[in-house]
Amino acid sequence: MGGPQRFIRANRDSKPTVIAADLRLDTPLLATVFETVPDVVVAVDRMYATDDESVLLHCRVTADAFGPFERALAEADDVSAFAALTTDSDSRRYRISLVPAAVHTSTYRGWVDCDGMLLEARRSDEEWTVRLALPSREALCSFRDYCAEHDLRMDLRGLSSYDAMNQENRFGLTEPQRDILLQAIKLGYFDIPRSASLAELGESLGITGQAASERLRRALKSLLETSLDEDGSVDSTAATVEG
Structure with a gap:
C-alpha cells in the first residue's frame, strides 16, 4: 500500500473533502464462480441491502457462454438466488442475492458504515477493482481497518476529488x-x-x-x-x- 497510504496519513488533519478512492480488493466474493469460469467479466452497477442481512448485486456480465456462468452461480455457497434481467448475445444483466454470511466478504458493510458510496466495481483478471466515494480520508482509513479486521486485502491505487469528477458530468445526470x-x-x-x-x-x-x-x-x-x-x-x- 506504500506511497498512497503514507499520503493519507500525512493529510489526516487536512480539511475534509469528498474523495474517490480507486482500490484493488482481494475478497472471496463469488470466488468459486470465477474459478469455474475464469474468463467472465463482472461489472457491478448497484449494490444495496434489502434488509439487515441480505444484499443484492446488479451487474453486467460479459462471457463467451452464459450457461457455465449460471451453473456456477447456482452452485456458489455465497449466492442465495439470481435472475437474468436481460439476455443479449455477448453480455447480460443479472440480479444476484448474496447469503448473509457473504455480506462482510463483499465489503458492503464496511463502506456503508463509513458513509461511502459504490461508484464502480469490476471483477476481471483475477481481481476486484473498485471505486468508492468517501466523505473523508479518515473514512478511507476506517474502511482499510474494516478490511484488515475481516482479513480482506485492500490496495489503494489512487485518490481524486469526487467533486472534480462530478464537474466532468456536464449534463447534470446522476x-x-x-x-x-x-x-x-x-x-x-x-x-x-x-x-x-x-x-x-x-x-x-x-x-x-x-x-x-x-x-x-x-x-x-x-x-x-x-x-x-x-x-x-x-x-x-x-x-x-x-x-
Missing part, C-alpha cells in the same frame, strides 16, 4: 439517471414503435415501472436543462460528447 437513459435506448424504449415498455425498462433495472417512469422523467429534465440555453438553442459545449 449515475442512475444516466443508466436508465442508456438502458432505454438499448431496449428500444424511444424507438417508433417502442420495443420495450416502462415496466420492462424498470424490470431490467430491478425497479418498478412507476419508479422507472419517474427516474426517466427526471433524467430527461436534467438533460434538457443542461443541454439547452435559455433561448432554447442547443448548448454547443454540452452537446459535444464522445461515442
Whole structure:
C-alpha cells in the first residue's frame, strides 16, 4: 500500500473533502464462480441491502457462454438466488442475492458504515477493482481497518476529488439517471414503435415501472436543462460528447 497510504496519513488533519478512492480488493466474493469460469467479466452497477442481512448485486456480465456462468452461480455457497434481467448475445444483466454470511466478504458493510458510496466495481483478471466515494480520508482509513479486521486485502491505487469528477458530468445526470437513459435506448424504449415498455425498462433495472417512469422523467429534465440555453438553442459545449 506504500506511497498512497503514507499520503493519507500525512493529510489526516487536512480539511475534509469528498474523495474517490480507486482500490484493488482481494475478497472471496463469488470466488468459486470465477474459478469455474475464469474468463467472465463482472461489472457491478448497484449494490444495496434489502434488509439487515441480505444484499443484492446488479451487474453486467460479459462471457463467451452464459450457461457455465449460471451453473456456477447456482452452485456458489455465497449466492442465495439470481435472475437474468436481460439476455443479449455477448453480455447480460443479472440480479444476484448474496447469503448473509457473504455480506462482510463483499465489503458492503464496511463502506456503508463509513458513509461511502459504490461508484464502480469490476471483477476481471483475477481481481476486484473498485471505486468508492468517501466523505473523508479518515473514512478511507476506517474502511482499510474494516478490511484488515475481516482479513480482506485492500490496495489503494489512487485518490481524486469526487467533486472534480462530478464537474466532468456536464449534463447534470446522476449515475442512475444516466443508466436508465442508456438502458432505454438499448431496449428500444424511444424507438417508433417502442420495443420495450416502462415496466420492462424498470424490470431490467430491478425497479418498478412507476419508479422507472419517474427516474426517466427526471433524467430527461436534467438533460434538457443542461443541454439547452435559455433561448432554447442547443448548448454547443454540452452537446459535444464522445461515442
